[in-house]
Amino acid sequence: MEYFVQQLINGLTLGSIYGLIAIGYTMVYGIIGMINFAHGDIFMLGGFAALILFLILTSVFVGLPVVLLLLVMMAAAMLTASLWNWTIEKLAYRPLRGSFRLAPLITAIGMSITLSNFIQVTQGPRNKPIPPLVSSVYNVFGISVSLKQILIMILTVSLLAIFWYVVNKTALGRAQRATEQDRKMAALLGIDVDRTISITFVMGAALAAVAGTMYLMYYGVIVFTDGFVPGVKAFTAAVLGGIGSLPGAVIGGLLIGLIESLWSAYFTIDYKDVATFSILAIVLIFKPSGILGRPEVEKV
Amino acid sequence: MATLSYSKESAAGTLTVRALREGFYAGLIALGLFVLFVGLETTQNIRNELVLNQRWGLLAIFVAVAAVGRFLGVAYVQPWAAARKAARAAVVQKEAPEGFFVRNFSKLAIVALVLMPPVAVSLLGVQGSLKWVDNFGIQILIYVMLAWGLNIVVGLAGLLDLGYVAFYAVGAYSYALLSQYFGLSFWVLLPLAGMLAACWGIILGFPVLRLRGDYLAIVTLAFGEIIRLVLINWTEVTKGTFGVSGIPKASVFGIWSFDVSAHNNFAKAFGLPMSSAYYKIFLFYLILALALLTAFVTIRLRRMPIGRAWEALREDEIACRSLGINTVTTKLTAFATGAMFGGIAGSFFAVRQGFVSPESFVFLESAIILAIVVLGGMGSLVGIAVAATVMVGGTELLREMTFLKTIFGPDFTPELYRMLIFGVAMVVVMVWKPRGFVGSREPTAFLHERKAVSGSFTKEGHG
Numbered sequence: 001m002e003y004f005v006q007q008l009i010n011g012l013t014l015g016s017i018y019g020l021i022a023i024g025y026t027m028v029y030g031i032i033g034m035i036n037f038a039h040g041d042i043f044m045l046g047g048f049a050a051l052i053l054f055l056i057l058t059s060v061f062v063g064l065p066v067v068l069l070l071l072v073m074m075a076a077a078m079l080t081a082s083l084w085n086w087t088i089e090k091l092a093y094r095p096l097r098g099s100f101r102l103a104p105l106i107t108a109i110g111m112s113i114t115l116s117n118f119i120q121v122t123q124g125p126r127n128k129p130i131p132p133l134v135s136s137v138y139n140v141f142g143i144s145v146s147l148k149q150i151l152i153m154i155l156t157v158s159l160l161a162i163f164w165y166v167v168n169k170t171a172l173g174r175a176q177r178a179t180e181q182d183r184k185m186a187a188l189l190g191i192d193v194d195r196t197i198s199i200t201f202v203m204g205a206a207l208a209a210v211a212g213t214m215y216l217m218y219y220g221v222i223v224f225t226d227g228f229v230p231g232v233k234a235f236t237a238a239v240l241g242g243i244g245s246l247p248g249a250v251i252g253g254l255l256i257g258l259i260e261s262l263w264s265a266y267f268t269i270d271y272k273d274v275a276t277f278s279i280l281a282i283v284l285i286f287k288p289s290g291i292l293g294r295p296e297v298e299k300v
Numbered sequence: 301m302a303t304l305s306y307s308k309e310s311a312a313g314t315l316t317v318r319a320l321r322e323g324f325y326a327g328l329i330a331l332g333l334f335v336l337f338v339g340l341e342t343t344q345n346i347r348n349e350l351v352l353n354q355r356w357g358l359l360a361i362f363v364a365v366a367a368v369g370r371f372l373g374v375a376y377v378q379p380w381a382a383a384r385k386a387a388r389a390a391v392v393q394k395e396a397p398e399g400f401f402v403r404n405f406s407k408l409a410i411v412a413l414v415l416m417p418p419v420a421v422s423l424l425g426v427q428g429s430l431k432w433v434d435n436f437g438i439q440i441l442i443y444v445m446l447a448w449g450l451n452i453v454v455g456l457a458g459l460l461d462l463g464y465v466a467f468y469a470v471g472a473y474s475y476a477l478l479s480q481y482f483g484l485s486f487w488v489l490l491p492l493a494g495m496l497a498a499c500w501g502i503i504l505g506f507p508v509l510r511l512r513g514d515y516l517a518i519v520t521l522a523f524g525e526i527i528r529l530v531l532i533n534w535t536e537v538t539k540g541t542f543g544v545s546g547i548p549k550a551s552v553f554g555i556w557s558f559d560v561s562a563h564n565n566f567a568k569a570f571g572l573p574m575s576s577a578y579y580k581i582f583l584f585y586l587i588l589a590l591a592l593l594t595a596f597v598t599i600r601l602r603r604m605p606i607g608r609a610w611e612a613l614r615e616d617e618i619a620c621r622s623l624g625i626n627t628v629t630t631k632l633t634a635f636a637t638g639a640m641f642g643g644i645a646g647s648f649f650a651v652r653q654g655f656v657s658p659e660s661f662v663f664l665e666s667a668i669i670l671a672i673v674v675l676g677g678m679g680s681l682v683g684i685a686v687a688a689t690v691m692v693g694g695t696e697l698l699r700e701m702t703f704l705k706t707i708f709g710p711d712f713t714p715e716l717y718r719m720l721i722f723g724v725a726m727v728v729v730m731v732w733k734p735r736g737f738v739g740s741r742e743p744t745a746f747l748h749e750r751k752a753v754s755g756s757f758t759k760e761g762h763g
């Protein structure tokens with residue numbers, strides 16, 4: 001039982017990271033209907049920004065409190081990743097809006113290749129390890145919970161709360177939801193659609209950058225290829241939860257995290273990704289619109 | 301008169317001011333984008349700790365290029381482009397008759413390809429031709445064949461497949477494993493690999509029949525990853541990440557062999573000096589024949605009921621179903637046919653490399669193949685071949701650019717920038733020509749007169 005709860009906690013931690021990335025996928029998909037393949041690499045880019053900030057801060061201000069260190073890292077990562085995603089949207093996706101559906105998908109794949117290779121060229125192809133930032137571990141009823149896991153979960157929950165507020169209660173969120181439902185009608189009603197889409201990309205990138213920082217803190221290592229696998233899994237999470245649905249993305253992320261850690265704990269670790277992808281396929285076969293997705297109504 | 305010249309001057313003035321402002325912003329954005337990644341470099345020191353290297357000079361170059369580029373773009377290129385567009389619009393478009401070259405492009409290309417190895421051998425000698433025949437010829441033709449195979453699924457049937465490389469892997473491992481464990485020959489295994497891949501196409505096809513558009517994309521991607529992970533982890537059979545090596549070479553229909561020790565060695569039989577180039581030239585003609593077979597089958601299938609059904613499915617699935625077309629078999633045959641060509645290309649890949657490992661079948665390969673299909677103009681065979689030549693040949697060419705070392709210093713390795721440039725090229729070509737290199741295609745069915753269909757009228761399906 002303790003073992004099970006332990007794995008549950010590990011899975012939820014992992015799932016939080018996936019969930020945060022998945023929100024970016026699901027929002028962009030919801031608003032312009034494209035799979036933003038470069039999103040995983042934006043996540044990796046955020047992790048690298050955090051890594052470089054960590055190195056600057058630890059070499060310039062020795063003995064900075066860890067909380068402050070983490071906050072600055074995260075802020076820098078969010079800023080950098082947002083700026084990148086904003087620029088990419090402007091240069092690579094906006095000219096193709098209104099083109100056929102595969103065109104932005106191809107530029108997104110191209111951007112994904114570009115970003116990971118850009119980091120490889122500028123930062124080198126090797127693993128980048130950092131010393132552990134927070135290492136305290138608590139024992140609760142025989143279950144060990146590390147401080148980083150608690151931090152990740154608290155951060156995820158608070159970010160989701162902020163995010164939920166923005167999307168559901170503010171004018172910006174209303175504009176986003178309107179654009180998602182009907183872009184032309186929203187534009188007619190005076191919503192600056194281009195700006196709303198840009199902001200969506202920025203928000204998604206900021207969340208991905210937080211996930212990247214936490215990934216760096218949790219595993220203590222990052223490499224330029226790290227965008228792909230978490231990216232694909234987060235996208236899987238978004239589809240599993242029903243693409244376009246925000247709570248769906250989080251639920252999907254947590255589910256993927258749980259499946260992964262429980263499968264590794266009780267079966268073999270080698271096939272954990274096979275298990276994840278197979279469950280995705282099985283869910284989609286029986287419920288083609290995902291767990292919380294609205295079924296598509298076809299009109300002729 | 302005075303006012304006119306004044307207003308012209310002021311217009312030029314505001315343009316310069318605007319360009320300066322835009323350039324400044326571009327520089328600022330570039331600074332924000334690159335300050336962490338270009339300005340600083342993380343490297344390991346002797347104690348294996350990460351330290352930062354400072355590269356502010358390089359950062360300054362990046363920022364300057366962005367700012368000056370944007371300034372020039374706004375101040376000079378944009379007005380020039382606008383003027384040219386206006387000039388073009390003013391001239392009445394005349395339908396220029398297509399030249400001899402354009403009309404017979406595919407025939408000329410095939411003749412050129414057939415003649416390429418002898419020409420290369422006569423110009424560069426037997427060993428010197430190796431590079432052009434192998435690195436360029438065979439490499440590009442493999443991608444042409446793969447892209448033509450995927451074109452059946454994506455371009456004709458409109459089913460977005462992001463896991464096409466899985467069938468390539470199935471074909472490659474079918475040949476590698478069956479020849480190792482059962483000692484079967486290449487010519488037996490080539491069709492067998494195609495059939496096995498087609499079976500996998502159907503196995504994948506069944507569960508995804510109900511899925512549409514992007515859901516289909518993610519499940520096919522997942523399928524591609526599953527195949528790769530199984531190849532990595534099923535070590536007893538596939539030898540995992542080490543891969544299968546020592547895959548036997550193909551022979552000329554069993555008559556002449558290319559093994560050095562064999563009594564019926566090709567070079568010995570013809571009294572030629574020993575060289576590995578003959579094998580490569582043989583492989584070149586083999587893949588050329590296989591690719592042309594793919595094209596031939598595609599062209600013929602498009603005129604058959606099944607090809608018409610695929611294209612109908614791509615255009616509108618509901619209309620298709622209402623007209624009594626069985627969408628299940630239509631989708632499954634598209635998957636199976638596409639997969640079959642992928643499998644055949646895969647077994648060719650195995651015989652060419654003599655070694656297969658899961659490394660060769662990553663998602664990136666699927667992405668490259670899909671990019672070639674889309675950049676080629678979806679459904680246009682010539683366009684796809686052109687796209688494959690430009691994208692694959694272009695990146696191969698980068699390996700040859702040793703003269704860049706004299707510009708950027710001896711540490712400069714063009715290899716490193718290969719995929720970076722590939723990614724950028726993918727984005728640039730797509731933004732520049734969203735409809736691909738060949739944006740129009742011949743209709744399969746027509747009334748009275750055959751007119752080229754503009755790319756904008758053909759849409760991809762949501763199958």
